[in-house]
Amino acid sequence: MLYLAALLVHCVPLAMGQYDICKSWVTTDDGPSWEFYACQPKAMRMKDYVTVRVDPAGITCGDPPERFCTHENPYLCSDECDASNPDLAHPPRLMFDSEDEGLATYWQSVTWRRYPEPLLANITLSWNKSIELTDDIVITFEYGRPTIMMLEKSLDNGRTWHPYQYYADDCMEAFSMPARRVRDLSTTSANRVLCTEEYSRWAGSKKEKTVRFEVRDRFAIFAGPDLKNMDNLYTRLESAKGLKDFFTVTDLRMRLLRPALGGTYVQRENLYKYFYAVSNIEVTGRCKCNLHANLCTFKEGSLQCECEHNTTGQDCGKCKKNFRSRSWRAGSYLPLPNGSPNACAAADSPFGNCECYGHSNRCSYIDFLNVVTCVSCKHNTRGQHCQHCRLGFYRNSSAELDDENVCIECNCNQIGSMHDRCNETGYCECREGATGPKCDDCLPNYYWRQGCFPNVCDDELLLCQNGGTCYQNQRCICPAGFKGVLCQQSRCEVDKQDCDSAPGAGGSLATVGLALLALQLRAWVDL
Ligand SMILES: *[C@@H]1O[C@H](CO)[C@@H](O)[C@H](O)[C@H]1NC(C)=O
Ligand SMILES: *[C@@H]1O[C@H](CO)[C@@H](O)[C@H](O)[C@H]1NC(C)=O
Ligand SMILES: *[C@@H]1O[C@H](CO)[C@@H](O)[C@H](O)[C@H]1NC(C)=O
Ligand SMILES: *[C@@H]1O[C@H](CO)[C@@H](O)[C@H](O)[C@H]1NC(C)=O
Ligand SMILES: *[C@@H]1O[C@H](CO)[C@@H](O)[C@H](O)[C@H]1NC(C)=O
Numbered sequence: 180m181l182y183l184a185a186l187l188v189h190c191v192p193l194a195m196g197q198y199d200i201c202k203s204w205v206t207t208d209d210g211p212s213w214e215f216y217a218c219q220p221k222a223m224r225m226k227d228y229v230t231v232r233v234d235p236a237g238i239t240c241g242d243p244p245e246r247f248c249t250h251e252n253p254y255l256c257s258d259e260c261d262a263s264n265p266d267l268a269h270p271p272r273l274m275f276d277s278e279d280e281g282l283a284t285y286w287q288s289v290t291w292r293r294y295p296e297p298l299l300a301n302i303t304l305s306w307n308k309s310i311e312l313t314d315d316i317v318i319t320f321e322y323g324r325p326t327i328m329m330l331e332k333s334l335d336n337g338r339t340w341h342p343y344q345y346y347a348d349d350c351m352e353a354f355s356m357p358a359r360r361v362r363d364l365s366t367t368s369a370n371r372v373l374c375t376e377e378y379s380r381w382a383g384s385k386k387e388k389t390v391r392f393e394v395r396d397r398f399a400i401f402a403g404p405d406l407k408n409m410d411n412l413y414t415r416l417e418s419a420k421g422l423k424d425f426f427t428v429t430d431l432r433m434r435l436l437r438p439a440l441g442g443t444y445v446q447r448e449n450l451y452k453y454f455y456a457v458s459n460i461e462v463t464g465r466c467k468c469n470l471h472a473n474l475c476t477f478k479e480g481s482l483q484c485e486c487e488h489n490t491t492g493q494d495c496g497k498c499k500k501n502f503r504s505r506s507w508r509a510g511s512y513l514p515l516p517n518g519s520p521n522a523c524a525a526a527d528s529p530f531g532n533c534e535c536y537g538h539s540n541r542c543s544y545i546d547f548l549n550v551v552t553c554v555s556c557k558h559n560t561r562g563q564h565c566q567h568c569r570l571g572f573y574r575n576s577s578a579e580l581d582d583e584n585v586c587i588e589c590n591c592n593q594i595g596s597m598h599d600r601c602n603e604t605g606y607c608e609c610r611e612g613a614t615g616p617k618c619d620d621c622l623p624n625y626y627w628r629q630g631c632f633p634n635v636c637d638d639e640l641l642l643c644q645n646g647g648t649c650y651q652n653q654r655c656i657c658p659a660g661f662k663g664v665l666c667q668q669s670r671c672e673v674d675k676q677d678c679d680s681a682p683g684a685g686g687s688l689a690t691v692g693l694a695l696l697a698l699q700l701r702a703w704v705d706l
């Protein structure tokens with residue numbers, strides 16, 4: 180331990196401002212102690228840790244064996260792809276090997292023999308870990324870059340996907356988007372998703388091989404052309420909403436939508452020269468550890484932050500057990516140059532084992548029950564360990580117990596529900612006729628008017644009679660000469676002198692029945 184401490188002291192001056200140490204052993208007037216800093220792991224070559232999936236099934240060439248040609252010399256078609264022959268196979272892993280030998284190795288798709296059906300392929304890269312990009316993504320295409328492609332990203336291990344960048348030789352035609360360049364973006368648009376034409380035009384298949392997602396150019400908007408002013412970038416990453424997340428991914432997907440065409444239209448007589456071939460995908464980034472770790476290791480098939488500051492989790496995204504007297508917070512790049520660790524802290528309590536999940540920092544001993552309990556639970560929690568939700572709140576199933584958002588208000592409709600409590604999924608208990616999670620809707624055959632009441636009239640069973648019209652299920656508007664809840668009654672039955680002028684006098688058996696029903700209803704509902 181002492182040896183390690185001495186080592187760290189020596190490292191400090193070199194490392195300051197880079198956020199690459201989490202703590203150092205310093206001597207102050209009160210004696211030696213640890214000092215803590217915001218810290219992050221070094222950038223790595225992320226292709227070494229990726230899993231890849233290529234869709235659709237059968238898109239990889241060689242099964243059955245197939246020959247292919249080049250754009251430069253479409254009549255020399257000597258190359259062959261054969262999945263069963265290691266020397267002639269082009270499996271996906273060849274996008275991630277090292278190209279030391281000089282000769283490029285590449286994944287290759289089938290050729291466009293089904294033209295004019297589009298030739299589509301998805302290449303999905305997954306890390307099962309949040310990664311912060313620190314340099315450009317560079318995709319190298321042998322035999323020409325696609326004329327249309329799209330890059331997508333996920334931040335939640337592939338559950339939801341978002342466009343990251345569009346690429347086309349004609350952005351308007353392909354995506355109905357104007358062509359833009361990352362270099363022309365400004366501080367307010369640094370995280371804009373755009374369509375670029377810079378990487379899709381034909382320039383000869385050997386000359387221009389790369390397609391980029393320009394991370395450095397976007398960083399340069401804040402840090403200057405040579406990324407000299409990183410302090411300004413870190414300040415912006417901290418303060419500009421969504422900027423940090425823009426550069427964070429768990430997965431990337433290349434959607435290849437149209438192959439290289441050799442600078443001309445598709446030649447149907449030689450479809451063997453249209454296909455995708457990717458020799459390398461370079462992704463440079465660091466593990467996202469919320470500024471609580473400077474090491475990230477590959478364990479059991481996944482990258483994992485080595486958390487400091489008494490945090491834990493794959494991204495150091497929560498406080499360790501017994502260190503939850505404050506809610507968890509990410510470390511901060513500010514103030515420069517060392518940032519704030521925002522470490523998790525143990526409850527300051529004389530009772531060793533008083534866990535309050537960050538909702539209280541005080542514990543008390545209740546003598547007659549012989550228990551230690553949290554005092555004044557915050558964030559709408561209650562209970563000995565602030566582990567329950569207060570009445571009128573329910574547990575947020577997507578939040579951990581130590582999350583400030585762990586309890587959600589029931590929000591029961593005051594008129595429609597019996598009381599303001601709800602069950603574990605937020606459903607309130609409804610009065611008769613009311614429905615919906617919050618009891619703010621009415622069941623069929625009920626209408627809302629300061630609560631739910633049974634319909635007086637409708638278009639099915641409770642029809643207004645004699646040409647009357649039903650007003651909002653609440654009452655029939657009767658034509659002159661009729662009255663009653665369903666206009667079922669001729670006025671002349673009551674006032675004999677009107678009889679001569681009133682049409683359709685006298686009621687059928689059915690209308691009488693309905694009238695009785697309506698009268699009954701009227702007795703229930705006080706109009
Ligand atoms: C590629 O992925 C998208 C979703 O991002 C999906 O809609 C599309 O069908 C996929 N294409 C292929 C060829 O698998
Ligand atoms: C993803 O990482 C988590 C945490 O390290 C691990 O528990 C899980 O098994 C991994 N999932 C896959 C599919 O590798
Ligand atoms: C984390 O907890 C340990 C005790 O287990 C303590 O020595 C250390 O100083 C704490 N670190 C931080 C950053 O609070
Ligand atoms: C539930 O918790 C998650 C995670 O903290 C939070 O993002 C979300 O807003 C919460 N839901 C509600 C309705 O408060
Ligand atoms: C909550 O109530 C709703 C509606 O009555 C029901 O569908 C749901 O299963 C209940 N949830 C629980 C956890 O009891």
Ligand SMILES: [Ca+2]
Pocket residue numbers: 273274275276277278283284285457458459
């Ligand atoms: Ca390769």
